[in-house]
Amino acid sequence: MAKRQVYMDHNATTPLHPEVKKTMIKALEDFGNPSSLHTFGRHARKLVEEARDSVAAFMGANADEIIFVGSGTEANNTVLSIFACPSNKCNFHGKSQAGIITTSIEHPCILEAAKCLEDRGFGVLYLGVDRYGKVNIEQLKEAMNGQIGLVSVMMANNEIGTIQDIKTISEIVHKRGALFHTDAVQAVGKIPIDVRDLDVDFLTLSAHKIYGPKGVGALYVKKGIPFCPLIRGGHQEQGRRAGTENTLGIIGLGKAVQMRAKEMKEEEKRLLKFKTVIKKALEETIPDVQFNGHPTDCLASTLNVSFEGAEGEAILLYLDLEGIAVSTGSACASGSLDPSHVLLATGISAERAHGSIRISMGRDNTMEEVEYVIDKFPKVINKIRGMSTAYTKKVRKQ
């Protein structure tokens, strides 16, 4: 086994920030229930509310617009599920008669929640994207002519890193009187976000993508926007999300956004440099590579690349033997028969999608690690291509 371990799969999850870890270890002692009136409870309440202030400040929101939830997935499901609530007691009543628009490159938690609404009779339109993964704005404008209640577009894509023009999109959506949600799980902590400036009604974030703990996320709900809870049975989170608060997770999330506010700007510069170095090296040392995603409107830390004639799971596992952790859009790694729906939506061939690798860097990565990765890649790709029927054919044709 390799001596060195290089983690470059930060879009999957991130390690705890040392400061977050410190804060959480300390908070392990604070067991009080934030709902209790006694000293123990009040102390826990104070810690939770401090975290809420941090999260709100980080995105230019008010504290009472932040709801803590169990995950980004829960936040996304909440928005879609409550929108379709058929009850006439629900704030959304009537709105849900209208259709929903989302995109073909969303995270499965949006796509499958939308599919479920479709099965229940709601009209759902999935916007297409161009070859860089940018949402088709003209298609959106045209679709907004219909009766649309909610539009959900992710801010940055987890697989290819493409960043959408959220401000432009929310303007179009609001002009037609619909509500706008953005899944910002991959964007928060990587690019500056101001909910007032972007003018979004709902925004989803997750702690474990920004060096916080797993099992906690937050949903921003703009003041005055209708809401009804997905999980009922308690007054927590202003009656918007029942269940005793995950105090430890929430405290960790609060610290995580504080650290992001301090470190984000410098870190993104550093990671963008790393990405440029890796991209150039791959192009120079390996023939027949293609990069996926937008060349400029892209997360600095994310690089998605396809190697012709080499299958993604095999690349991933050979890199893993060298101690390098990345991910792939190949079907073989997921247990399904279809490769990444995101890559296919950008119009690339199934073969190119099967041979795709996602490198997503983070705050711990160093230039030395980048050089190690650059050194291993050509060896791995050559080994696989050496036994590939697909690549032999290609070379012979030339």
Add this chain to the structure above:
Amino acid sequence: MIKDKWVYSEKLKEHFMNPKNVLKDENIAEYDGKGIVGNMKCGDEMMMVIKVDKKNNTIADCKWKTYGCASAIASTSILSEMVKGMTLDKAYHVSPKDVAKELGGLPEHKIHCSVLGDKALRAAINDYYLRNNMPQKIETEKARIICQCMNVTDKEIEHAVLEGVRTYLELQEHTKLGTVCGQCKDEATRLLNEYIKEHFGK
């Protein structure tokens, strides 16, 4: 340093790290039979070539190339070792289950990655028979039409099972079988369960 079990068996890891009998830039014409199966769109393709010991009717050498995942690479590597010295008849009937067993087990969703190896081997053996004027030796895959409306055979049902189909509904989605008159439902369900039992022991 993290030390956990590998994603697949240790045997599979061994063959993935050091694949045996990979076809290098040799002259394929030196071989007595060649088979290519699979489809790039599905993310895998397999080529197998064999040399035959004509006196004993056994496989003298077997080499391969593949475009595929770790399981495809390792299962073909181990298959190429298994069949060396085997009679053509015996080699023809090596099943994905035999390969998976030799590998120390394969997760269910990876079985279809190992199917290509034995398919390519059968194609290579048939190719050898054809080249040597023994077309009578070729065992045509005796397919029987189960769904008359959509023209779906028992072989296709078996293939669907290997690809991961487990229920009649999935089988319908996968093959379009039983989507017109529906008369084949009982027979198709029986075969479905038979193949699941045969390949996955359930």
